[in-house]
Each structure stands twice: as C-alpha cells, then as structure tokens.
Amino acid sequence: MRLTKTLLASTVMTAVAGMAWAQSDDSMTESPVAGEPMADNMTIVSWGGAYQDSQRMAYVEPYLEMNPDLDVVWDESSGEAVAGMRAQSEANNITWDLVDVTAADAMRLCDEGLAMEVDIDEITAPAPDGTPASDDFGEDMLVSDCFIPQIAYSYTFGYRTDVDAWNGETPTEICDVFDLETFPGQRSLERRPHNNMEWALMCDGVAQDDVYDMLETDEGQQRAFDKLETIKDETVWWTAGADTPQLLADGEIVFGSTYNGRLFSLIVEQDQPVEMMWDTQSYDLDGWIIPAGLEDDEEALNRVKDFLWFATDTQRLADQAKYISYGPARSSSAPLVGEHATLGIDMAPHMPTNPDNSSNAFVQNYEWWADYRDDLDAKFQSWLAQ
Structure with missing residues (x-):
C-alpha cells in the first residue's frame, strides 16, 4: 500500500495542530508477558544521534528505572539493518533483539522471513480510552505484518545562510x-539511490505522480543518473545521519540532505x-522489527x-516528540505533545507534517523500494565508482 500525502499527513497532522500540554490518562496496562521470565540484557539497534537520544530519554531510561537489573546495549547499525540481519541469519547467530528500521526495510526483511510477523494488538498497548492499537495507529501506518510503527519523519535539505557566493x-x-x-x-547526498533518484527525476521534468513508473524503466534510471551527474563532482556522499549536520556546521558544504530531526537539532x-x-521533503515511516529466530x-x-508494550504506548510516543521533530505514529499521542521538553519552544513549526512545511511534500513508495532496492543499490554504487 502506498500512502498518499493526504493520508500520511492526516494520520499525524494532529501532532502539529492545536498543540498544547495535556494530562494523559496514562492508565498503563500490564504487558501480556508481565511476570514471565525475562532476559537481563537487550541489544537495541538504532540510528545514533538526535533520534536515538529521543528514544533513550522518552522510553528507554524510564523503562530502565522500572527494570534496574536490565542492561541495554545500543548498536547504531540501523542504516545497514538488512545486510546485518541477512548475515546473522546465514550464520544462524542472532545477536540483535530489537531493530529500528524504515518502512521499506521492514517490508524487505518481512518478505525475506528475517523479521517476525506480529499481531499489533497483542504486542502493543491499547490507547488510554481502550481503542485497540491497530485502530490507534491506523492502517496507513501498518505497512507490513512485521512493522511496529513509531514515527513519521522526512528527508529534506539544510543550507548555510552565510554563503557569500550566493549574493543574497x-x-x-x-x-x-x-x-x-x-x-x-x-x-551532500546520501550514498544510496533512495530519494536521490526521485529528486533527480523531478528536477529533470518528471511529475511527482509519474516518478516510480519512470524509475522502473532503464530510460528513467539513466535520466536520474544523468541529472545527478551534473552535481556529482560537487557532492560529498554521506552514510550516517550525523554526517550532513557536521559538514554544514563545519562549513565544508553549503547544501545537504538528511533527516529533518537532525536538522532541527543543528538549527x-x-x-x-x-x-x-x-x-519536496520526502516522507517516510520508522518503526521496530523483531529478528526472526528470537522466538527460540x-x-x-x-x-x-515487555519493552515494546511500554515503549510504543500513547504516552511514550508523545514523550519522544518532545525531544525531536518527528510525528508520533499513534493518533492518541498527538494531543499530549506540545513544547520541547527542555527548550520550551513550540514543536508545531518544526514538524514535517505542519501545513507550512508540507505543501509540496513527496511520499515515498515503500513497496516499490522494497522490490527494487537491491537492484538499484548495485547500479548506484557502480555509477558512483565511475
């Protein structure tokens, strides 16, 4: 299922409309496995940086306070989650317990049998008013049988405001x-075809609605590469979300793509x-998957x-949005989000789904990338090496 811009925005738009502090019912229901034997360690795979910090402050640290004997290890390998899980599966050695991935990667991992299928209503808590989790997240967030949604975010560009050569x-x-x-x-552009190919085609005259039809063809792929070729010599290719903010801060680049939350932190x-x-910010979803094999x-x-039941409930997802400008995946979380937890600023203007920011947003086709990613990755890396 491909989300339209309207559907995605409507799902998380309440996170930026009429925001004000509100008292949560926060009637925490006990997880289905409460009281069962549990491991005293857990390896969580995420992205590092501001996003991982928001996870740590919003729900990992509160969970550790409730479970002081638990040892949580962070692994910042989400950008290579598919390759990592393939390698662990082939070696029959699952070392990750919970992995944060994009929607498209969740689909790939699910299709390959590398992620566990889950019943969202059994693994995540209902809303405080009793609304089942499946309805609270909504079908537009539940893009895979293995995907447990967290946030909506976007890829966009930051630029220096003090470039003399731009003459104002x-x-x-x-x-x-x-x-x-x-x-x-x-x-700076990410060292992968995702987003770059779509932006290149749109700037070569292809309408947004026709981008993926064009990108399926050899002609369309070549058009995208030819357009990217025009700036290739002036491009630094990043692999970690922290790269572009650091390059911008150091003045080594004047323009760079990255996650909107990274730019929020920088700015x-x-x-x-x-x-x-x-x-033309590019909307995406992010969430958890559980590696297949962990059931052993x-x-x-x-x-x-037990952790997921806590970390994805209404209050915890609302808390995460107080630390970073990403929209919570639950409808019931939105009214509980208001100001930044420490800066005291209204988060509304900084959300990718704010009407002032989203008038020309682009919604990725997750299924398309799940199907074509491996092939285009190979072509993209070959093109970079030329």
Whole structure:
C-alpha cells in the first residue's frame, strides 16, 4: 500500500495542530508477558544521534528505572539493518533483539522471513480510552505484518545562510540543489539511490505522480543518473545521519540532505547558521522489527515484548516528540505533545507534517523500494565508482 500525502499527513497532522500540554490518562496496562521470565540484557539497534537520544530519554531510561537489573546495549547499525540481519541469519547467530528500521526495510526483511510477523494488538498497548492499537495507529501506518510503527519523519535539505557566493539568494525549491550557477558550493547526498533518484527525476521534468513508473524503466534510471551527474563532482556522499549536520556546521558544504530531526537539532538546539528547505521533503515511516529466530530464546523475546508494550504506548510516543521533530505514529499521542521538553519552544513549526512545511511534500513508495532496492543499490554504487 502506498500512502498518499493526504493520508500520511492526516494520520499525524494532529501532532502539529492545536498543540498544547495535556494530562494523559496514562492508565498503563500490564504487558501480556508481565511476570514471565525475562532476559537481563537487550541489544537495541538504532540510528545514533538526535533520534536515538529521543528514544533513550522518552522510553528507554524510564523503562530502565522500572527494570534496574536490565542492561541495554545500543548498536547504531540501523542504516545497514538488512545486510546485518541477512548475515546473522546465514550464520544462524542472532545477536540483535530489537531493530529500528524504515518502512521499506521492514517490508524487505518481512518478505525475506528475517523479521517476525506480529499481531499489533497483542504486542502493543491499547490507547488510554481502550481503542485497540491497530485502530490507534491506523492502517496507513501498518505497512507490513512485521512493522511496529513509531514515527513519521522526512528527508529534506539544510543550507548555510552565510554563503557569500550566493549574493543574497536563498534556495527555496528542490531543484536549487542542482543549480550550481546560482548556488555554488559542495553538496551532500546520501550514498544510496533512495530519494536521490526521485529528486533527480523531478528536477529533470518528471511529475511527482509519474516518478516510480519512470524509475522502473532503464530510460528513467539513466535520466536520474544523468541529472545527478551534473552535481556529482560537487557532492560529498554521506552514510550516517550525523554526517550532513557536521559538514554544514563545519562549513565544508553549503547544501545537504538528511533527516529533518537532525536538522532541527543543528538549527534549534545548536543555533548554527543553517535553515531548513522543506520543498519536496520526502516522507517516510520508522518503526521496530523483531529478528526472526528470537522466538527460540523465550526469555529474550519476553523482554522485547515487555519493552515494546511500554515503549510504543500513547504516552511514550508523545514523550519522544518532545525531544525531536518527528510525528508520533499513534493518533492518541498527538494531543499530549506540545513544547520541547527542555527548550520550551513550540514543536508545531518544526514538524514535517505542519501545513507550512508540507505543501509540496513527496511520499515515498515503500513497496516499490522494497522490490527494487537491491537492484538499484548495485547500479548506484557502480555509477558512483565511475
């Protein structure tokens, strides 16, 4: 199922509309495995940086306070989750307990039998008013039988506001990334085809609605590569979400793509001379998967289930949105989000789903990338090496 921009925005839009602090019912229901034997350690795979910090503060630390004998180990390998889980499966050695992945990667892992199928109503708590979790998340968030949603976020661009060579011009649209004459300087793009190919086609004249049909063809792929070729010599290719913010802060690039939450941290928390360019931001979803094979370790699986019940409930997802500008996946979480937990600023203007930011947003086709990612990854890396 491909989300439309309207459906995705409507699912999380209440997270930025009429936001105010509210008292949560917070009537925590006991997890189905409470009282069962549980492992005293858990390895969580995530992305590092501001996003992982938001997870740690919103629900890992509170969970540890309730479970002081538990040892949580973080592994910042989510960007390579598919390769990592394939390797662990082939070696018959599952070392990860819970893995944070994008929607498309969740689909790939589920299709390959590397992630456990779950019943969302059995593994996550109902809303405080009793609404089943499946209804609270909504079908537009439940994109895979293995996917446990957390947030909606976007890939977008940050740019320096102090570039003398721009002669006072300010980038306002995605195709400015390809305009080296008006906006000279080094760019950064992620070292993978995802998003780059879509943006390149749109800036080569392909309508948003036709991008994936075009990208399925050899001609469309070549058009995307040809467009990217025009800025290839001026591009730094990043592999970690922290790369672009650091490059922008150091002045080594003038333009760069990354996650909107990373840019929020750079702009608002670090007060760097950087602004966000929301045009054609690329919406995505992020959530948990449980590695297939973990069911062979009952105590480890019980620990993961108990943690998930807590970490994905209404209050915890609302708490996460107080630390980073990502929309919570639950409808019931939205009214509980308001100001940043420490800065005291209204989070509404910084959400990717805010109407002021989302007028020309682009919604990724998760199924398409699940089907074509391996093939295009190979072609993309070959093109980079040329």
